[in-house]
Amino acid sequence: MTLKELSKLLGVSISTVSKSLNNSPEISETTKQKVLNAAKEFNYRPNYLAKSLKARETKTIGVIIPDVLNYFFVKVLVGIEFEARKQGYKVVTCISSEKLSTEIENIKLLTNGSVDGIIISLSRETQTEKNYNHLFFALNSKIPIVQFDRVSHEINCDKVLCDDYNASQKATEYLINNGCKSLSLALVNMDLSVVKLRAKGFWDTLQKSNFINSNPVLTIDNIVNSEEQIVAYLRDYKPDAIFCVDELLSVKIVKVANKLNIKIPKQLKIIGFSNGQLSEEYYPSISSIDLHAKKIGEESISQLISNIKGANVNSNKIIVVPASLVHRSSTNL
Amino acid sequence: MTLKELSKLLGVSISTVSKSLNNSPEISETTKQKVLNAAKEFNYRPNYLAKSLKARETKTIGVIIPDVLNYFFVKVLVGIEFEARKQGYKVVTCISSEKLSTEIENIKLLTNGSVDGIIISLSRETQTEKNYNHLFFALNSKIPIVQFDRVSHEINCDKVLCDDYNASQKATEYLINNGCKSLSLALVNMDLSVVKLRAKGFWDTLQKSNFINSNPVLTIDNIVNSEEQIVAYLRDYKPDAIFCVDELLSVKIVKVANKLNIKIPKQLKIIGFSNGQLSEEYYPSISSIDLHAKKIGEESISQLISNIKGANVNSNKIIVVPASLVHRSSTNL
């Protein structure tokens, strides 16, 4: 059912129908009612493509995330979806699978007129290789972009960031203030911007507290086969507290501690990141820094839509979403 | 950069440019090359909306899932995305949040010409209230639909199902054959079609094995506050094996067993469902039925695309994807 068919049925012109349906003041109430009734009766639905083509906007935004099996990113996505829908936008999701090449493909797909704007968190490979040409291209095509979490400051666009640095400081302070003497930092994915920030928060706090003798860093290359490495580390250094820059890493450490019968939190306190289902449901449950992922998604989309409406491609704001430390059994007695 | 602009630049007609870019045999090699070069130089990208409007297809498919924080659904989504992209389709995801009203909204949004077909797993509320008018409406509008996992057989369309029934039988048989004498079934979300199937698989196997004295069913209404209920159940009935129809439920039970110092798997064996990250990373790790979610996604999209291409809205096939039992510490000594 199209405007044309409807107009034929009613014996009026196409534009009369169109204007009636858009409640234009040019049209008399009587014809409006007639049209509205017919539209309902024949179940008329305006064609979305034609509307978009005409209006030069798609009311769709593209989201590119590195990994859809990661609780944090999915939660951000939920925030984006939720707020976008509320503001009358649809969302197309692309998964870069942590690969630069896929990310480039995704950008190509999205910049052919399918979306009004893009929200992206960079893939690991993109952050390692520092190749941002695809993003510069999109910006040159006047498509507004908002980055979140994994961002590059070389790209001029709005950024929504977690407060990784301050949260790490807070967590580290907590461990120090609660009598931990043998502190460790556990790292994985060191090439990520956020991981660097988290590590810096840890080190800076140690320095500020004149805490000199921390243990060597537990550095994990491949989280899948990390357990033996963790076993060795716990035996060698016997830390009484570990700050982990990653949720899964904190889980692996708790798991190993369970196996080795190390008492948590009495002998070993642990704080992780992201506060996903694993941290919550694990036994013992794991203290974690909650990044407020949904909020990050909502901020990102709000900022993007505001830029779209203002035709603003040059905005270079930075929004920092506060994080909070959630205490669970791995730090509470 | 549009065809029009390009044609002006080259001093040829729009249709010549269009045909050249589509490699039409009507155009001479020389002009083709000229056009192709110019297109590349000025970074011409065909407008997706205009193409879709003209071709009367969007190369986009809509997916409606009840919950995006559920590992199973996300994995299905990954399968869909992966295969869709391979076949040149985009994916728009909608989240019904287990609500009928949202599902209806989603369908409305998708049936206004934005997508060529729909993949859906019904929300809990839809399955409870058995109200499928929105889906009948979509089918009447000639939009092909494929259902997966949570389906209704009252709706005439292709369905991709997990092999819940057989998998449950397999799991139950395993528990019986490995000497369990005090068997329990743990239920949650009883209104879901898949849960009913899983329970039936359990009961039928007991009957087949002449296993008369199973314990009363552990029935959880609200998984969030389930721990006290589980504590009481374990104390009262002291089962030596529990078959859980849900992943999170199996986790809760293992957690409680840990607290009560019940030895797993020695005193209590547990098998759960869905085989997500929780089952894999938990301590002790939890045996689980792997539903091969990604495969389900791939099958769904393949079937849908085949129906789209064949303009087939009346297909009523049922595809069953086999499931497998993954043994972990909760059943292995």
Place this chain on the structure above:
DNA sequence: CTGTTAGCGCATTCAT
């Protein structure tokens, strides 16, 4: 108050 017309970007039929 209603209708005619043009155009969004593209593909395609039909002339030339």
Place this chain on the structure above:
DNA sequence: ATGAATGCGCTAACAG
């Protein structure tokens, strides 16, 4: 081998 003309469904400026 190339181009003019038409239309996909819609909106809106303009004319009546």
